[in-house]
Amino acid sequence: MDELTPTTAFRIADLAARQDEAVRIAEKRAVDRQHAKGKLTARERIALLLDPGSFVEVDQFARHRCAEFGMDANRPWGDGVVTGHGTVDGRQICVFSQDFSVFGGSLGEVSGEKVLKLMDLAMTIGCPVVGINDSGGARIQEGVVSLAYYAELGRRNAHASGVVPQISMIMGPCAGGAVYAPAITDFTVMVDDTSHMFVTGPDVVHAVTGERVTAQELGGAAVQSEVAGNAHHRAADEQDAVDWVQTLLGYLPANNLDPGPAYADETSPGITAADLELDRLVPDSPHETYDMAELLVRLVDDGEFTEVHSAFAPNMICAFARVQGHTVGVVANQPRHQAGVLDIDASEKAARFVRFCDAFSIPLLTLADVPGYLPGTEQERGGIIRRGAKLIYAYSEATVPKVTVVVRKAYGGGYAVMGSKHLGADVVLAWPTAEIAVMGAEGAVRVLYRRELAALPPEEREPARRRLTDEYRKRHGGPYLAAERGYVDQVVAPSQTRLQVARALRMLRTKRQSLPARKHGNIPL
Numbered sequence: 001m002d003e004l005t006p007t008t009a010f011r012i013a014d015l016a017a018r019q020d021e022a023v024r025i026a027e028k029r030a031v032d033r034q035h036a037k038g039k040l041t042a043r044e045r046i047a048l049l050l051d052p053g054s055f056v057e058v059d060q061f062a063r064h065r066c067a068e069f070g071m072d073a074n075r076p077w078g079d080g081v082v083t084g085h086g087t088v089d090g091r092q093i094c095v096f097s098q099d100f101s102v103f104g105g106s107l108g109e110v111s112g113e114k115v116l117k118l119m120d121l122a123m124t125i126g127c128p129v130v131g132i133n134d135s136g137g138a139r140i141q142e143g144v145v146s147l148a149y150y151a152e153l154g155r156r157n158a159h160a161s162g163v164v165p166q167i168s169m170i171m172g173p174c175a176g177g178a179v180y181a182p183a184i185t186d187f188t189v190m191v192d193d194t195s196h197m198f199v200t201g202p203d204v205v206h207a208v209t210g211e212r213v214t215a216q217e218l219g220g221a222a223v224q225s226e227v228a229g230n231a232h233h234r235a236a237d238e239q240d241a242v243d244w245v246q247t248l249l250g251y252l253p254a255n256n257l258d259p260g261p262a263y264a265d266e267t268s269p270g271i272t273a274a275d276l277e278l279d280r281l282v283p284d285s286p287h288e289t290y291d292m293a294e295l296l297v298r299l300v301d302d303g304e305f306t307e308v309h310s311a312f313a314p315n316m317i318c319a320f321a322r323v324q325g326h327t328v329g330v331v332a333n334q335p336r337h338q339a340g341v342l343d344i345d346a347s348e349k350a351a352r353f354v355r356f357c358d359a360f361s362i363p364l365l366t367l368a369d370v371p372g373y374l375p376g377t378e379q380e381r382g383g384i385i386r387r388g389a390k391l392i393y394a395y396s397e398a399t400v401p402k403v404t405v406v407v408r409k410a411y412g413g414g415y416a417v418m419g420s421k422h423l424g425a426d427v428v429l430a431w432p433t434a435e436i437a438v439m440g441a442e443g444a445v446r447v448l449y450r451r452e453l454a455a456l457p458p459e460e461r462e463p464a465r466r467r468l469t470d471e472y473r474k475r476h477g478g479p480y481l482a483a484e485r486g487y488v489d490q491v492v493a494p495s496q497t498r499l500q501v502a503r504a505l506r507m508l509r510t511k512r513q514s515l516p517a518r519k520h521g522n523i524p525l
């Protein structure tokens, strides 16, 4: 052997030294910088998310090739993003985690290549991708090259949409062009206080508009989860964010061809005490409200469900749950908030959820109690026609099993859109308390008998109005006109609902439906 050729032992020691530099030494620096900001490091986050010991890092020794602005003197291993794969609860995922301690986690050519390579891998093997974002955005030193990678990333996100679930965790800054990759992904979680998302930051806002606003006011977790709807969950801290993502993954299939996780059916085959409580859920007075979550917990396995977008448009509940061990997507009006009315936010929230479930073969369970669409100039000018239409579109194109329970009100357009037979529901159940009509009895009488009531002497008007309202309610106020026409398949006592919903979903497991082939539809955006 040539004296200059390194020995095998030397090469192994050299590898260990490089790994030490790439991981241990880099991590020490990252810990100091990140912990001081109340944040975990890129590697700590991955360790928290994945099953212990399951992480396999790829491209650990990738380094940037940029020589601009003195960059050639600083070429850290990994280039500011840790990428790889591992398992969550034994199920495969791919993960990338931006490392803010290296060039502010900014995206350059090499870090971009790493993330794209990882997404290509996830698409090839068909597993979810979790992206952990903590970045100053496009790497300024690399100029247009880094912008190119943002666009490439958006394209990959779009192509992966509906093929593998994509989840974004915003654990620090996410600004400018960087926001659009998470926006295309299916679910986004943000951490209180330490994360923000905006297209233009407070300095630019001030320079352009004169408005002074903090990063948190502009795009903190509270604003994004409650007002803008860009975040599906507002986590109290990083651990909470990880817990939510792990729970979410537990409901989801690995890809659009995977049947999804199924657990043993441990539900009771007979009527339980909790089922009987449903017979008392709906108050006698139509003006009194109740909590739709009380129904939901009694319909699903172990009373457990995980809401997405819980703080955004709370008049609509979108949640994952299980029925007899199989995942369902629940869409439910929440009468406790604005009487469960449909507005722009609720329509868009539910439409996107319905489309996610359909893309990943997750059956839909709809619980309807809806007084109709929210009237007003704000809604009309905001585009409720175009934006509300998304929900009709989403339900209509969904070919997964669709089961609907009409609990109380199903008025007007609200009836039609909330998973009605006419939008392709396979099974529609109605409670005897269901009121399926164009509008509530009081409103209907006001329109139908306006002239007759006005012609009556004032003292006779109120008794006549009450009598007519009562008559209308008896004729049109229940589920039976709809049942006569087969728009409702079964009228069931509330206490029967859990068993009937389970039967319907079991019966529908073999459902197959396909719509005419086309390039794609044109959902009103």
Ligand SMILES: CC(=O)SCCNC(=O)CCNC(=O)[C@H](O)C(C)(C)COP(=O)(O)OP(=O)(O)OC[C@H]1O[C@@H](n2cnc3c(N)ncnc32)[C@H](O)[C@@H]1OP(=O)(O)O
Pocket: 100, 102, 103, 104, 105, 106, 135, 136, 137, 138, 139, 140, 141, 147, 150, 173, 175, 176, 177, 178
């Ligand atoms: C398509 C697009 O993404 S357009 C948007 C382009 N990005 C930007 O305009 C944001 C630029 N960055 C910033 O404004 C700030 O760094 C913030 C708000 C993100 C974070 O601020 P702080 O938490 O105070 O961190 P700080 O500014 O010290 O940044 C940490 C390090 O990351 C570096 N860094 C941050 N963002 C970038 C970036 N986009 N490109 C290159 N380096 C960056 C900083 O230079 C700093 O490096 P140093 O430690 O060697 O000094």
